[in-house]
Amino acid sequence: MLFLDSSNPAEIRELFSWGVLAGVTTNPLILAREAPDADLEARIREVIAASSGPVSVELVAETAEEMLEEAHALHAWDPSRICVKVPFGEAGLKVTHALARAGVKTNVTCVMSFNQAYLAALAGGTYVSIFSGRIRDMGYDARGVIEQTRERLDRERLPAEVLVGSIRHIADVNEALFAGAHVVTVPPPILRKMLHNPKTDETIREFNAAWANRGK
Numbered sequence: 350m351l352f353l354d355s356s357n358p359a360e361i362r363e364l365f366s367w368g369v370l371a372g373v374t375t376n377p378l379i380l381a382r383e384a385p386d387a388d389l390e391a392r393i394r395e396v397i398a399a400s401s402g403p404v405s406v407e408l409v410a411e412t413a414e415e416m417l418e419e420a421h422a423l424h425a426w427d428p429s430r431i432c433v434k435v436p437f438g439e440a441g442l443k444v445t446h447a448l449a450r451a452g453v454k455t456n457v458t459c460v461m462s463f464n465q466a467y468l469a470a471l472a473g474g475t476y477v478s479i480f481s482g483r484i485r486d487m488g489y490d491a492r493g494v495i496e497q498t499r500e501r502l503d504r505e506r507l508p509a510e511v512l513v514g515s516i517r518h519i520a521d522v523n524e525a526l527f528a529g530a531h532v533v534t535v536p537p538p539i540l541r542k543m544l545h546n547p548k549t550d551e552t553i554r555e556f557n558a559a560w561a562n563r564g565k
């Protein structure tokens with residue numbers, strides 16, 4: 350399954366029209382870049398209107414108590430669509446656990462290792478976001494983290510889903526899917542690159558030219 354890693358409503362609407370996307374992920378960096386002056390609630394409501402499926406919105410508070418308060422405020426914007434993105438850590442686990450008990454969907458984010466992914470799933474995260482590109486930035490193997498996490502979730506029948514983000518190349522999407530990701534969240538430029546293959550373009554040109562020149 351594919352989600353879109355974006356907070357740009359126009360781009361989200363356009364790419365959802367392809368029929369291949371099932372949700373949206375945002376984060377504070379994406380929102381700061383794409384919508385520096387926007388009101389967060391208004392922007393997220395536009396993102397929700399432009400898409401379908403869960404829309405992840407990340408907490409920026411730092412204590413468990415403040416995070417929980419922020420989470421409930423975000424969730425109230427649209428309880429059926431908002432998925433609260435919880436940064437991984439001690440406070441994050443507490444918040445994930447409390448939100449799971451309250452029936453609020455969570456996306457535990459910034460996960461860089463199997464150990465963290467396992468804890469996030471045990472705490473009741475709906476999605477566990479493994480950051481492929483950033484794991485590789487540290488010189489580690491992202492594929493192993495994804496495979497081991499999926500294998501453990503299946504073995505223990507934990508309901509969490511493996512969501513892979515921090516995608517930099519088309520090959521990262523393929524690798525994550527083959528390694529067992531339930532979902533890959535793809536930046537718009539990478540999704541557009543996934544369309545292209547020079548042999549496809551050449552073949553379509555050949556077919557259309559043959560049709561245009563038929564009988565000549």
Ligand code: E4P
Nearest residue numbers: 354374375376514515516534
């Ligand atoms: C995932 O949900 C994150 O938004 C995202 O993929 C972060 O990755 P990056 O900051 O390394 O691009």
